[in-house]
Structure formats: C-alpha cells, structure tokens
Amino acid sequence: FSDPASNLGLEDIIRKALMGNMEEKQE
Amino acid sequence: NRMHLVCPMNTSPYVDPQKSGHSIWEEFSMSFTPAVREVVEFAKRIPGFKDLSQHDQVSLLKAGTFEVLVVRFTSLFDVKERTVTFLSGRKYSVDALRSLGAGDLLNSMFDFTEKLRALNLGEEEISLFTAVVLVSADRSGLENVNSVEALQETLIRALRSLITKNHPNEIAIFTKLLLKLPDLRSLNNMHSEQLLAFKVQP
Numbered sequence: 001f002s003d004p005a006s007n008l009g010l011e012d013i014i015r016k017a018l019m020g021n022m023e024e025k026q027e
Numbered sequence: 028n029r030m031h032l033v034c035p036m037n038t039s040p041y042v043d044p045q046k047s048g049h050s051i052w053e054e055f056s057m058s059f060t061p062a063v064r065e066v067v068e069f070a071k072r073i074p075g076f077k078d079l080s081q082h083d084q085v086s087l088l089k090a091g092t093f094e095v096l097v098v099r100f101t102s103l104f105d106v107k108e109r110t111v112t113f114l115s116g117r118k119y120s121v122d123a124l125r126s127l128g129a130g131d132l133l134n135s136m137f138d139f140t141e142k143l144r145a146l147n148l149g150e151e152e153i154s155l156f157t158a159v160v161l162v163s164a165d166r167s168g169l170e171n172v173n174s175v176e177a178l179q180e181t182l183i184r185a186l187r188s189l190i191t192k193n194h195p196n197e198i199a200i201f202t203k204l205l206l207k208l209p210d211l212r213s214l215n216n217m218h219s220e221q222l223l224a225f226k227v228q229p
Contacts, residue, residue, distance in 0.1 A: 008222065013060055014088045017067035018081070 031127040035103045036062060036096075038115040040127050058114055066095045066161075073158045075178045082170050090166040093218055094211040097139065098157050104140040132217045139210055146200050149193065155186045156204055160211060 031040050032051075036059040042051055070076050070088055079087070103112045110118040111133070124133055148156070164176035183205075190201040 008059070009056060010063060010092060011085065011089055013063045014067055014085055014092070017064045018071070018084060018088070 033124050033127055033129040033133065034059075035100070035111050035113045037113055039113055039117065040119060040124060062096055062100075063092055066092045066099075069095070069154075069157070070161055073162065073178075073182070075181065076162065079174055079178065080171055083175055086168045086170075087161055087163070087166055087175065090168075090215075091161040091163065093215050094160050095157050097136070097211060097214055098143070098153065098160060101140040101143055104137055106137060106141045106144065109137070132214070132221060135214055135217060139207070139214060142203075142210075143207060146203060148200075148204075152186070152189055152193065155182065155189055156207075158182050159186055160208065163208075 032042055032055060033040050034055075037055060038058060046054075067088060070084070076084065104110075105112070105118070108118075109121040111121070111124060112118050121129075121133060121137070159179065159182045162175060162179045162182055164172050164179050166175075169175055186204070187201050190204070191198060194200050
C-alpha cells in the first residue's frame with residue numbers, strides 16, 4: 001500500500017470519469 | 028482497530044463497530060467518489076487540459092485531487108466556531124474530532140482555510156487558482172512535462188492577470204496565493220500518511 005491514490009481506488013474513479021473525454025480524443 | 032473516520036468526506040466520524048472493515052471502506056469510497064468525479068469534470072473544463080496525454084491527465088488528477096478538494100471544501104471548515112461540517116451536514120467541533128483521533132492535519136486544514144479566506148478571493152479567482160493547483164508540471168510520473176509546464180504557465184499568467192485586474196492595489200495577493208501551493212503539498216503529504224495508516228488495518 002505504498003500509493004495512497006491507489007489505496008482509495010482513485011485512479012479507477014478518475015479513469016472512468018475521464019472515459020468519455022478519452023474516447024472522444026481517441027477518435 | 029480504528030473506529031473513527033475524521034475526514035469530512037464521510038457522513039459521520041462515528042463508525043458502527045459491527046461493520047466489517049471492507050464495508051466501512053466501501054461506504055467511505057461511496058462518500059468521496061462524487062467529489063472526485065466533480066474534480067474530473069472541473070479538469071475537463073480547463074482550457075487545454077483535454078489536449079494533454081491521457082496518461083498525464085490521470086497522473087495530474089491522481090496527484091492533485093486531494094489538493095483541489097481542500098480548496099473547494101474550505102467552506103466545511105468554520106474557522107470562527109472551530110467546527111467541521113461532514114457530508115450529512117452535521118457539524119463537529121475540533122475538540123470532538125481531536126478526541127476521536129484527529130491530529131495535526133486538522134489543525135493545518137484550519138490554518139490553510141483561514142489564510143486562504145483572508146485573501147478575499149472571488150469565485151472566478153478561486154476556480155483559476157484551483158486549475159493552477161491541478162496543472163502542476165512537477166507531479167511525479169508525467170510523460171510530457173513540457174506540455175504540462177506550458178499549460179501551467181498559461182494558467183498562472185491568467186491568474187496573475189485576473190488578480191491584478193480585481194485587486195489593483197493589492198498585487199501581493201498573487202504572491203501570497205502562489206505561496207499556498209507548497210502549503211497544499213504539505214497537507215497532501217499529511218493526508219497520504221493518514222490514508223496509508225488507515226488502509227493497513229481496515
């Protein structure tokens with residue numbers, strides 16, 4: 001548990017929230 | 028065996044001792060997730076943020092979300108009454124939270140809130156400052172530091188211009204505001220330590 005952001009599952013929440021934006025960028 | 032959650036991103040600092048560590052953790056996660064989503068939505072609206080690589084967008088948000096939330100939620104900290112409002116809307120005194128295990132981080136949050144409020148910034152200024160907090164080229168793990176740095180400089184210039192326009196006789200406000208950035212880093216580090224301690228024995 002060396003990464004507090006990973007501890008919180010923060011990256012997963014952020015990636016999901018960004019997803020719409022990311023899909024748009026990949027097009 | 029920790030029985031209290033002193034972070035205001037919970038509905039209450041009191042934890043049902045019958046609940047498992049996993050369900051406490053799940054509830055905590057459910058509580059702060061909407062706030063994190065709001066930070067992501069805010070980031071998407073920063074001009075130029077969406078042009079950064081996906082990797083760097085995630086890295087900046089991972090590193091800076093707590094700091095953004097600190098700035099956004101200063102309203103939860105009543106400096107005069109020395110209370111903290113939790114998500115349920117209920118207020119808890121500093122003394123009560125201290126007796127539940129809150130330590131230096133709580134005092135530092137009040138200090139930060141007091142100093143930021145003293146600058147009397149408007150909504151637009153706080154919003155632009157928050158963008159500067161998020162787009163920091165010295166966060167670890169960035170793959171294109173130059174792009175982040177260029178955006179950061181643009182945002183800092185815009186912030187300086189806005190502060191100069193709104194407070195023509197108080198240019199020191201801009202300097203004071205930039206000096207809040209290391210304060211936020213310090214709060215972030217203290218918060219990370221608390222999180223690590225919590226997760227080890229959920």
